[in-house]
Amino acid sequence: MRRGSRWFAIAGTVWLTALAAMLGNTSAIQAAPPQRVVSINLCTDQLAMLLAADGQLYSVSHLASDETVSVLAKQAGEFVTNHGLAEEIFLMKPDMILSGTYTTRATIDILKRLGFRVEEFAPEFSFDDIRKNVRRMGSLLGQNAKAEQLLRDMDATLAGIGPKAPDAPTIALYYANQLTSGSGTLAGDVVNHAGLNNMGEKLGLQGTQKLPLEQLVMAKPDLIAVHNAYAAPALAYEAQVHPAFRAALQGKSLIDISDKYWICGAPFTADAVKLLSESARQAISQ
Numbered sequence: 001m002r003r004g005s006r007w008f009a010i011a012g013t014v015w016l017t018a019l020a021a022m023l024g025n026t027s028a029i030q031a032a033p034p035q036r037v038v039s040i041n042l043c044t045d046q047l048a049m050l051l052a053a054d055g056q057l058y059s060v061s062h063l064a065s066d067e068t069v070s071v072l073a074k075q076a077g078e079f080v081t082n083h084g085l086a087e088e089i090f091l092m093k094p095d096m097i098l099s100g101t102y103t104t105r106a107t108i109d110i111l112k113r114l115g116f117r118v119e120e121f122a123p124e125f126s127f128d129d130i131r132k133n134v135r136r137m138g139s140l141l142g143q144n145a146k147a148e149q150l151l152r153d154m155d156a157t158l159a160g161i162g163p164k165a166p167d168a169p170t171i172a173l174y175y176a177n178q179l180t181s182g183s184g185t186l187a188g189d190v191v192n193h194a195g196l197n198n199m200g201e202k203l204g205l206q207g208t209q210k211l212p213l214e215q216l217v218m219a220k221p222d223l224i225a226v227h228n229a230y231a232a233p234a235l236a237y238e239a240q241v242h243p244a245f246r247a248a249l250q251g252k253s254l255i256d257i258s259d260k261y262w263i264c265g266a267p268f269t270a271d272a273v274k275l276l277s278e279s280a281r282q283a284i285s286q
Helices: 003-024 042-051 086-092 105-113 127-140 144-159 186-193 213-219 235-241 243-248 269-285
Strands: 037-039 057-061 080-082 096-100 118-121 170-174 179-181 208-210 223-226 253-256
Touching (some): 037 042, 042 057, 042 118, 096 127, 105 118, 127 144, 127 186, 127 269, 144 269, 170 179, 170 213, 179 186, 186 269, 223 269, 235 243
Parallel strands (some): 096 118, 223 253
């Protein structure tokens, strides 16, 4: 072998060895965190607002500033508002788009075909799902340490609630249009962590289902949790002004907890557990 050829062979071996070492070290090839993030889903809006570094999050959806559904409505004013339209998102030139798995599919499909990076998040149905999504968001934004701190704070709040007592009261969650939450729901997990029994789960309901007023009256829960987010009367809440509903309340306590805490799962969902536990304790002691 000629000296020149031998030199190139040695150099090639060294280069391949270095490349292999680099490929084995994910931190060496890890992409830099995005610097212009756009979120088009209420739940990813709030996770991103909690975790993004200053200037990293550019835009959030219009729902993020709606106080009836968003816990972080006041903070949302710091960001550009979008309405989830492909044209407006394109003009924002984001380097990452955050969405939910059920977010405006036509918009997502167009943005993907245009070559944008879209990260989709599944809904949270439990606190384990919250932990998973918080860690994933922290990783995507390069904010792993902040994500872990948020989860430590969340778990500390949950640990302070205490275990469920054998004689724990039963609570019925009663939303607009006579809906309730059964097993396999984030609201149901909130109820369980609050040390209460979920009437929807006791009735064998799964997911979010309609609970007829007659069935609510017959089930005789110890507590009923309702929340009307609107000042004006609405047909969605007509069951809550029905004489049968008022009869069901006789000897029962009505708890008003905003469901915006569990519309989206996030560390602040632990606050709903604390609020529900404290409200139930006060109601039972009266």
